[in-house]
Amino acid sequence: MAKPFLIHVSADFPDKSGQQKTPVIARLVAAVSRDLDQQIYSLNRVTPPLASWPWPKPEVRFRDEREDLCSVLYSAPPRGIHHLRLLRALGESLAERIGAGNPPDLIIGHKLTVEGIAVARAAQLLDVPYALSIQGNTDAKILSARPDLREEFARIFHDAAVVFPFAPWALARTEAILGQRSGPTVLLPCLTEHDIVIVPEPGSELVSAFHLHNYRLKNLPRLASAVSLARQAEPPLQFTLYGGGDEPTLAQVRRHCGQAIGLGGHLPGTELFQRIHAARGFAMPSLRESFGLVFIEALMAGTPILYPRGAAVDGWFAGCSFALPVDARDTAAIAAGLLTLYRDEERLKADLAAFQAAGGLAPFGLAAVRDAFAGAIRSALPAARPSHDEIAGLRIDLN
The missing domain is CATH 3.40.50.2000 (Glycogen Phosphorylase B;)
Known part of the structure; x- marks a missing residue:
């Protein structure tokens, strides 16, 4: 044929x-x-x-x-x-x-x-x-x-x-x-780049990843404010942003991140995948997002996600505890979501592991x-x- x-x-x-x-x-x-x-x-x-x-x-x-x-x-x-x-x-x-x-x-x-x-x-x-x-x-x-x-x-x-x-x-x-x-x-x-699924393991910090020249679209100023707000309730909370950019962009990003968010620099895809796997949660409350491949990659890496309601992967994971939709323009809502990722890691990752085992991520595979x-x-x-x-x-x- x-x-x-x-x-x-x-x-x-x-x-x-x-x-x-x-x-x-x-x-x-x-x-x-x-x-x-x-x-x-x-x-x-x-x-x-x-x-x-x-x-x-x-x-x-x-x-x-x-x-x-x-x-x-x-x-x-x-x-x-x-x-x-x-x-x-x-x-x-x-x-x-x-x-x-x-x-x-x-x-x-x-x-x-x-x-x-x-x-x-x-x-x-x-x-x-x-x-x-x-x-x-x-x-x-x-x-x-x-x-x-x-x-x-x-x-x-x-x-x-x-x-x-x-x-x-x-x-x-x-x-x-x-x-x-x-x-x-x-x-x-x-x-996604990585057509593999890794079972969740205990992590440490919260992370995000994007090319830094998109920092406005990715809502970095509000995210940094939300991290600062969340840290008032949970002082040990740490947050790292991965991504590269030119020096003028880096200067702007550092100004917005302040003391709230650390910069991990650009990482090759496989290494970034492992860093996301080692995190407690992945958060990117973008102002606009057609799909957001990195959200699927995070779930495949065994890491719960926080994403913008009404955009990105919204609708794919309705009712799933490990996928938290937030109003991207509400700093307090983002902070509350970050605290959920941080404090409820064990529950969220157990739910994600069960979802993975049941084939829940199969529709996103090659x-x-x-x-x-x-x-x-x-x-x-x-x-x-x-x-x-x-x-x-x-x-x-x-x-």
């Missing part, structure tokens, strides 16, 4: 224009490589000179980086100016490029409110189905900021052959604005994510696809 051919369109795939992009989509592509033939179009927005606004179509440049990866540079202004028009035009350019090659069985856009616009247009022109992933942070922000585009977003959302939300809260937030989907929807957690994604893609395919000659002979009407 021939493998289905899937085209990914993502602004979050590492390429020569953005080596530091999140590895989430790259890991997913690698995970299903045995099940699907895949091509990635990696999007990179280029801000044009102010004097060139507006223009009929964005400039789009395709740059083949390897056989399965093409980086795409497209011109568009910041702050969502001409958002719908330019992304639809990008979709038309993608359709022309895709239509000249091997016809895909399905195209997936890895965000509803950005890539989804381009992919829906390309799929329409090529007469193939499309899928979407829902990334909570960006999608929620744009859905809230652009009520003028909600009718179009709703059409894209409901017409997708299958939708893959990263977390339950992201689906709930999207459906609250665009209406409940009747089509297939498959929750798809992000893959095999489960791979099978869920590949199976959903196969189920979304039409019974028969057009041939290459039929696709190549299509006249794509861009008007």
Whole structure:
């Protein structure tokens, strides 16, 4: 049986224009490589000179980086100016490029409110189905900021052959604005770097970990205040933040941390995993978080977590004592959560160990994510696809 051919369109795939992009989509592509033939179009927005606004179509440049990866540079202004028009035009350019090659069985856009616009247009022109992933942070922000585009977003959302939300809260937030989907929807957690589960052991300090240039988004000033508040009730409580950054960033981070939080520096992934395993708890009450891979990695490392309510992994662990949701804007609530992690370590880790033993973390493992994604893609395919000659002979009407 021939493998289905899937085209990914993502602004979050590492390429020569953005080596530091999140590895989430790259890991997913690698995970299903045995099940699907895949091509990635990696999007990179280029801000044009102010004097060139507006223009009929964005400039789009395709740059083949390897056989399965093409980086795409497209011109568009910041702050969502001409958002719908330019992304639809990008979709038309993608359709022309895709239509000249091997016809895909399905195209997936890895965000509803950005890539989804381009992919829906390309799929329409090529007469193939499309899928979407829902990334909570960006999608929620744009859905809230652009009520003028909600009718179009709703059409894209409901017409997708299958939708893959990263977390339950992201689906709930999207459906609250665009209406409940009747089509297939498959929750798809992000893959972690370490596909292993370690039984909890007694720890010492509380920890957090993130790249320090994100310290505002990760809510560091409020976290440091919460640690100071918690320490008033529990003086032995210690907290270490792991992560690297340049000197100007480090200076700002040190100022916010003060005496409350120690800095552990940047650690390689395996060593960081072990440090988290050795902690009493992991806390990162971010102001915005689409998923937060580090929360899953902490649970796999046997360490209870504190995370922001209504973001990150919210909805995956409802009712689980070892996963504490807090209001990220409430310093007292964060402090109370830190005290729970610190004081109730034995109970929380016993509950986490039982959850691990019962297979509670299996849905976040490589095999489960791979099978869920590949199976959903196969189920979304039409019974028969057009041939290459039929696709190549299509006249794509861009008007």
